[in-house]
Amino acid sequence: xxxxxxxxxxxxxxxxxxxxxxxxxxxxxxxxxxxxxxxxxxxxxxxxxxxxxxxxxxxxxxxxxxxxxxxxxxxxxxxxxxxxxxxxxxxxxxxxxxxxxxxxxxxxxxxxxxxxxxxxxxxxxxxxxxxxxxxxxxxxxxxxxxxxxxxxxxxxxxxxxxxxxxxxxxxxxxxxxxxxxxxxxxxxxxxxxxxxxxxxxxxxxxxxxxxxxxxxxxxxxxxxxxxxxxxxxxxxxxxxxxxxxxxxxxxxxxxxxxxxxxxxxxxxxxxxxxxxxxxxxxxxxxxxxxxxxxxxxxxxxxxxxxxxxxxxxxxxxxxxxxxxxxxxxxxxxxxxxxxxxxxxxxxxxxxxxxxxxxxxxxxxxxxxxxxxxxxxxxxxxxxxxxxxxxxxxxxxxxxxxxxxxxxxxxxxxxxxxxxxxxxxxxxxxxxxxxxxxxxxxxxxxxxxxxxxxxxxxxxxxxxxxxxxxxxxxxxxxxxxxxxxxxxxxxxxxxxxxxxxxxxxxxxxxxxxxxxxxxxxxxxxxxxxxxxxxxxxxxxxxxxxxxxxxxxxxxxxxxxxxxxxxxxxxxxxxxxxxxxxxxxxxxxxxxxxxxxxxxxxxxxxxxxxxxxxxxxxxxxxxxxxxxxxxxxxxxxxxxxxxxxxxxxxxxxxxxxxxxxxxxxxxxxxxxxxxxxxxxxxxxxxxxxxxxxxxxxxxxxxxxxxxxxxxxxxxxxxxxxxxxxxxxxxxxxxxxxxxxxxxxxxxxx
Amino acid sequence: xxxxxxxxxxxxxxxxxxxxxxxxxxxxxxxxxxxxxxxxxxxxxxxxxxxxxxxxxxxxxxxxxxxxxxxxxxxxxxxxxxxxxxxxxxxxxxxxxxxxxxxxxxxxxxxxxxxxxxxxxxxxxxxxxxxxxxxxxxxxxxxxxxxxxxxxxx
Numbered sequence: 001x002x003x004x005x006x007x008x009x010x011x012x013x014x015x016x017x018x019x020x021x022x023x024x025x026x027x028x029x030x031x032x033x034x035x036x037x038x039x040x041x042x043x044x045x046x047x048x049x050x051x052x053x054x055x056x057x058x059x060x061x062x063x064x065x066x067x068x069x070x071x072x073x074x075x076x077x078x079x080x081x082x083x084x085x086x087x088x089x090x091x092x093x094x095x096x097x098x099x100x101x102x103x104x105x106x107x108x109x110x111x112x113x114x115x116x117x118x119x120x121x122x123x124x125x126x127x128x129x130x131x132x133x134x135x136x137x138x139x140x141x142x143x144x145x146x147x148x149x150x151x152x153x154x155x156x157x158x159x160x161x162x163x164x165x166x167x168x169x170x171x172x173x174x175x176x177x178x179x180x181x182x183x184x185x186x187x188x189x190x191x192x193x194x195x196x197x198x199x200x201x202x203x204x205x206x207x208x209x210x211x212x213x214x215x216x217x218x219x220x221x222x223x224x225x226x227x228x229x230x231x232x233x234x235x236x237x238x239x240x241x242x243x244x245x246x247x248x249x250x251x252x253x254x255x256x257x258x259x260x261x262x263x264x265x266x267x268x269x270x271x272x273x274x275x276x277x278x279x280x281x282x283x284x285x286x287x288x289x290x291x292x293x294x295x296x297x298x299x300x301x302x303x304x305x306x307x308x309x310x311x312x313x314x315x316x317x318x319x320x321x322x323x324x325x326x327x328x329x330x331x332x333x334x335x336x337x338x339x340x341x342x343x344x345x346x347x348x349x350x351x352x353x354x355x356x357x358x359x360x361x362x363x364x365x366x367x368x369x370x371x372x373x374x375x376x377x378x379x380x381x382x383x384x385x386x387x388x389x390x391x392x393x394x395x396x397x398x399x400x401x402x403x404x405x406x407x408x409x410x411x412x413x414x415x416x417x418x419x420x421x422x423x424x425x426x427x428x429x430x431x432x433x434x435x436x437x438x439x440x441x442x443x444x445x446x447x448x449x450x451x452x453x454x455x456x457x458x459x460x461x462x463x464x465x466x467x468x469x470x471x472x473x474x475x476x477x478x479x480x481x482x483x484x485x486x487x488x489x490x491x492x493x494x495x496x497x498x499x500x501x502x503x504x505x506x507x508x509x510x511x512x513x514x515x516x517x518x519x520x521x522x523x524x525x526x527x528x529x530x531x532x533x534x535x536x537x538x539x540x541x542x543x544x545x546x547x548x549x550x551x552x553x554x555x556x557x558x559x560x561x562x563x564x565x566x567x568x569x570x571x572x573x574x575x576x577x578x579x580x581x582x583x584x585x586x587x588x589x590x591x592x593x594x595x596x597x598x599x600x601x602x603x604x605x606x607x608x609x610x611x612x613x614x615x616x617x618x619x620x621x622x623x624x625x626x627x628x629x630x631x632x633x634x635x636x637x638x639x640x641x642x643x644x645x646x647x648x649x650x651x652x653x654x655x656x657x658x659x660x661x662x663x664x665x666x667x668x669x670x671x672x673x674x675x676x677x678x679x680x681x682x683x684x685x686x687x688x689x690x691x692x693x694x695x696x697x698x699x700x701x702x703x704x705x706x707x708x709x710x711x712x713x714x715x716x717x718x719x720x721x722x723x724x725x726x727x728x729x730x731x732x733x734x735x736x737x738x739x740x741x742x743x744x745x746x747x
Numbered sequence: 748x749x750x751x752x753x754x755x756x757x758x759x760x761x762x763x764x765x766x767x768x769x770x771x772x773x774x775x776x777x778x779x780x781x782x783x784x785x786x787x788x789x790x791x792x793x794x795x796x797x798x799x800x801x802x803x804x805x806x807x808x809x810x811x812x813x814x815x816x817x818x819x820x821x822x823x824x825x826x827x828x829x830x831x832x833x834x835x836x837x838x839x840x841x842x843x844x845x846x847x848x849x850x851x852x853x854x855x856x857x858x859x860x861x862x863x864x865x866x867x868x869x870x871x872x873x874x875x876x877x878x879x880x881x882x883x884x885x886x887x888x889x890x891x892x893x894x895x896x897x898x899x900x901x
Contacts, residue, residue: 068840070841194838197840203843205824205825206779209778246762276772277773349842350842350877350878351781351844352782397842398842399781400844430785431783657881658880683784683789683876684788691868691872691873696886698883
């Protein structure tokens with residue numbers, strides 16, 4: 001009996017968990033449902049992700065956005081492996097916004113962890129379709145044929161190239177996903193190998209299209225002066241003066257909306273011109289008079305002082321509780337207390353937000369460097385009063401994203417201006433726009449109190465935080481972290497301490513708050529990792545030994561009994577347990593590569609921090625030197641356990657990049673607000689790490705594991721800043737409880 | 748005015764103070780050179796003018812008039828320049844956006860100093876920001892390209 005059976009759409013959804021219709025064969029769907037895909041793929045479609053041309057070229061859809069992680073390579077690499085395609089005969093096609101693909105929201109370090117298995121299924125399904133087509137051609141049993149390196153080979157030696165079978169394979173029903181045979185890992189051809197990214201050569205020759213490189217005939221270039229303060233309104237502006245400037249074609253006001261900010265454009269005035277520079281220059285002539293509104297009272301320095309006082313002063317809302325923390329603190333032999341604050345940050349991807357919109361023939365086309373084509377589609381459609389399917393979103397390469405480009409506000413701006421002018425419009429944010437009008441990474445204040453017993457073991461952990469929440473961007477007035485956000489380390493501390501309590505305080509949002517690479521793990525791991533080091537020193541123990549002792553026995557954590565709803569990054573604890581053995585594993589394996597514990601020259605020190613985020617376990621160790629008030633980071637080392645790894649070279653690259661991202665924020669990262677306006681505006685006052693600031697020793701290690709694939713893009717970031725703060729303490733005895741460290745040292 | 752870009756003389760009707768970056772991107776459709784900051788702070792727009800690296804966002808068209816401009820597109824058509832080769836061997840790019848500027852700065856460095864020291868690399872490349880953090884591999888690629896240049900000269 002043939003192993004190929006037609007499966008129902010419903011059955012397919014059950015098997016894959018995808019909200020997809022398109023996994024089913026093209027023949028079983030109305031043609032229009034796949035129109036968006038068909039215009040990009042030229043071959044015969046074997047399934048939604050794979051088509052094969054008559055010459056054998058295999059086209060694989062990349063449905064996630066490429067912003068530097070290598071995902072346009074890694075997921076197609078998985079498909080190609082399972083289908084036995086020859087990688088040199090594979091072309092990667094960037095998918096349009098299309099709900100059939102499942103989520104395309106490229107953030108949360110989710111691409112491989114959510115799609116590894118599905119991509120294997122898509123590759124295997126394509127292989128089986130080709131095998132069945134060959135078996136049919138030869139009137140053979142499918143058990144007698146097998147795919148190998150772009151051919152189907154009969155056991156008697158006959159062989160056919162994929163291209164020769166493509167048309168027939170595409171007419172077959174979809175293989176039964178339930179009985180689909182996946183390869184044994186021993187047979188992997190590409191998975192686990194360092195496949196160079198598909199865009200490598202083009203990136204080295206400038207032959208690439210980012211959002212800012214899109215060119216549509218007749219398009220206008222727009223630059224927008226936006227409200228300097230959240231919810232500010234335009235009172236008046238000088239339209240005539242801007243219109244007189246060379247190249248300027250139009251001046252259009254963009255109406256802001258009431259809170260919540262959501263993905264709505266900010267209030268502003270757009271200048272449209274025949275080239276980018278003319279549009280940017282003419283903004284200076286707008287002379288906008290702003291009604292600044294209630295948030296013009298926001299001063300970030302004073303606000304952080306206020307939050308720090310609030311968390312130190314008294315109890316907040318309890319998010320997690322075990323034992324009797326007050327009683328344990330009362331009995332403790334030593335008490336350690338500390339308050340940490342962390343600033344607002346901006347994403348500053350090298351390519352600022354840019355989107356191009358063209359409304360024609362009843363549809364709106366968007367070209368954008370977006371992390372989230374489906375949200376772009378929905379938001380633009382809602383704004384223009386169109387149906388989702390009438391908005392066609394093309395995803396360009398992204399010149400960095402880091403979470404900024406998950407917000408489609410800039411595409412909405414382009415769509416509104418295209419509607420109002422009747423012409424294609426490209427909106428380019430200047431660097432100043434990008435830094436002043438970001439969806440900012442939130443500031444945070446945290447207070448910790450720990451108790452040590454007679455053996456200098458930790459017996460009580462009290463932690464309180466106040467952080468303007470991301471939820472304020474989507475729900476006006478939201479001012480408290482929920483368990484989902486506290487699941488980013490603050491509420492999910494893995495320590496074997498008999499008494500603990502975790503509390504939250506209110507913190508009103510006065511700016512648009514967004515998510516930035518590793519999100520709330522940045523402030524919380526800074527607090528937790530620094531406080532662990534303070535406790536270790538108070539206990540008179542080596543920090544590494546104290547971490548291992550305090551994490552305690554190997555076990556899988558369950559937070560339900562302690563009143564805490566641990567989100568586990570959207571995945572079940574059954575699939576992705578919180579495994580303390582793996583957390584200790586990265587600490588011991590990392591420090592085993594280092595001369596940990598040996599005496600260093602005066603003024604030098606090692607610092608350590610470990611964290612689990614995005615389901616992966618990471619330890620970072622840093623060596624610094626502090627001399628004459630100057631801080632120099634000399635070495636950075638990172639060990640990551642991310643389970644199964646698809647492309648080790650790209651994982652190393654993400655870890656290298658994460659350490660440098662962490663270095664930037666630790667040494668220099670800070671956005672201040674004065675009277676509601678962001679003070680910083682470009683790389684002179686919002687510096688990020690430059691090559692000469694990066695240590696000459698940056699070492700990354702991947703733990704060999706066949707556990708389920710977990711996140712890679714973000715988890716390297718959180719431990720970096722606390723590891724440096726801890727190294728500074730080891731070097732100098734000076735405890736730094738806030739970043740950036742350039743407030744304390746020259747760098 | 749006339750500007751020779753990648754060996755081709757271009758007759759341009761543009762304002763003399765228009766930055767070379769926008770001449771390249773918006774008038775000549777050479778989009779390999781990137782906008783990053785508009786203030787000469789990040790190096791994404793680096794091109795060569797008469798053999799020297801310049802920040803094209805800070806270079807008025809008038810300063811390039813009559814000059815020879817080399818952009819990433821003119822370095823080689825097939826990524827065969829030794830710096831591009833080294834870049835590929837070390838898989839330097841992540842998002843790739845700043846890489847045109849990084850490569851143009853590296854080429855200029857190696858033309859002046861074929862076997863640069865670590866300090867010379869740090870100094871020459873400090874003006875090119877990479878937010879993805881590819882710096883460790885930028886250093887490796889420059890060392891490799893420098894070593895190869897040294898060998899071919901010997």
